[in-house]
Amino acid sequence: MxxxxxxxxxxxxxxxxxxxxxxxxxxxxxxxxxxxxxxxxxxxxxxxxxxxxxxxxxxxxxxxxxxxxxxxxxxxxxxxxxxxxxxxLYPVIMSIVNWGNIHMVDARGRPMLHEHKNCGKMFDPVMVCSECGEPVIAKAVHVHPGPGARKAPAGGKTEDGAKAKKTVRAA
CATH class of the missing domain: 1.10.10.10 (Winged helix-like DNA-binding domain superfamily/Winged helix DNA-binding domain)
Structure with a gap:
């Protein structure tokens, strides 16, 4: 790549x-x-x-x-x-900010707080399943090839000669 x-x-x-x-x-x-x-x-x-x-x-x-x-x-x-x-991209940016708030803050604490205008409470972004509404964590996700994935012929190589990828389960 x-x-x-x-x-x-x-x-x-x-x-x-x-x-x-x-x-x-x-x-x-x-x-x-x-x-x-x-x-x-x-x-x-x-x-x-x-x-x-x-x-x-x-x-x-x-x-x-x-x-x-x-x-x-x-x-x-x-x-x-x-x-x-x-x-x-807002959820992506907020997820990166949240990661920074957890892992990169100094002794002074978070540089910014986010208030949800509808309820007036400070919040942290949470990723939830679009189907059931439960919070999603990496070890609870299975990844499968989608329609846009490289197609692997019987020989195990893709059209461009790369080795075919198997279905991956998140760590």
Whole structure:
């Protein structure tokens, strides 16, 4: 598997990493969820170089995670708005934040708390089964090839010559 070809892999995680798998893209997304929209606001908040920020924003726009909308004509300036595809990353971002809250906080505690507007309580994200509503943990999940998986012929190799993968049970 080559880094520059991840988006071609028949693996949803690899394809996702191709889009948001670097630190700057994740931090830009964090800023978007904190309602930042403008280039200068991203740069000021993150301390990222203009070149790197422009590159990451173009990539997120190209993959449909952000939409670029002009807000000023002379000079031409743009806002970057989360698309539905971008908004769908919210549970991913919250899961990463939760992992950090568990494993990476210092003695001062969590840097941010999240309040559920509907009930007014602070919360931690929990992944639940879409079918039964029970919390999901890795050892309670079996992974099976889906319709987009590489097809393995009788010889045990896929069409591209890679060794066929077996059904995997999470650890």
């Amino acid at each position: 080559k880094w520059d070809a991840l988006e071609e892999e028949p693996c949803s995680l690899a394809r996702t990493v191709a889009v948001i798998g670097d630190r700057w893209s994740l931090l830009i997304l964090r800023e978007c969820f904190l309602r930042k929209r403008r280039f200068e606001a991203f740069q000021s908040s993150l301390g990222i170089t203009r070149h790197l920020l422009a590159e990451r924003l173009k990539k997120l726009v190209r993959f449909g995670v952000l939409r670029r909308i002009p807000y000023q004509e002379a000079p031409k300036r743009y806002e970057y708005i989360l698309t539905q595809k971008g908004l769908d």
